[in-house]
Amino acid sequence: MSTAGEIFAGVYGAWRLARRDPSGLIWFDASPRGFWNSFWGPALILPGFLVLQTLDGAFEEDLLRPLVVELIAYVIGCVAFPLVMSHISEGLERSHLYMRYIVAYNWSQVVQMAVLLPTGLLIHLAPGHGMALLNMAMTIVVLVYQAYVAHQALEVKPGAAGMLVLLDLSLGALIQMIATRLLT
Template sequence: MITADEIARGITGAWLLAKRNRAGIEWFDDSDGGFWKSFWAAVLVAPAFLGLDLLAGEFADAGPRHLAVKLISYVIDWTAFPLVMFYIAATLGRGGQWARYVVAYNWSAVVQVGILFPVAVLATLAPMAGTALLAQALTILMLIYRAFVAHVALKVNLGTAAGVVLLDVLLAGLLKNVAERIAGG
């Protein structure tokens, strides 16, 4: 089980990185136990993802199959990229930084959702050009943030870090497409 202090340390490290403070990386526990505990971030942000799906009407006429596919795809989304990155990090000669990167990546999701969720709710409930533009701008900033996390945690240049983020986005898009096809029937 994870403690409140461990959660606070993970979120603090992620927040410091969001403020471009490289010292944030030192807040993460990249031991075997800390690595596995960082996946609690998925539990922390799950209500926000479900809430957005509810607001978007995802479950209006959905049956148990749709919900099961959503939940399974959520778990796969949280595990597929770290598995792929195990091999990418090794290929980049950064296998020793892989665990630290995954821990930082996982905890950074809490910060990202904390920033994006309120704007996404606002854009859904009060759709205006301004809220949509704000959501798009914040999404771009979050992609930059994710690249900074990769840059610091993996100790790679910014171009490589941007490639890691692109891989993450493409894999997430592929998984979402597959899940939608399965859920739809």
């Protein structure tokens, strides 16, 4: 289990990367222990994810079945991309940076939720045309951030980093599509 210091270091490193400071990478523990402990990042944001799912109407009709399906989909989503990346990092000749990237990727999700949750709440509380623009802008900010994390942690060109973000989005969309299908 991660200590408070490890959690702080991971989130702080992710925040430094969000500020486009590549020295944020020094805050990540890229050892095997740090790799496994970085999955606390997605665990910490699970409540925020459930709030966003609630705002999207995932639990309107029933609670138990959609909750179980969404939780399973969430866990699959947390491991699918790291599993795929273990193979892709070899193809990119970056397997020596794989753990560092997944650690940065996992902790960066905390920063992403810090952007997406307030945006989602604001859109829900004050819907309107301007909110769609805000949602699009914040989504672009998060995607650029994800690409920057990949660019820095894997030491790949921005185009390759962008392709990794598209892969992550595609996997997430596929998992969510299957979850939605299970609920209909």
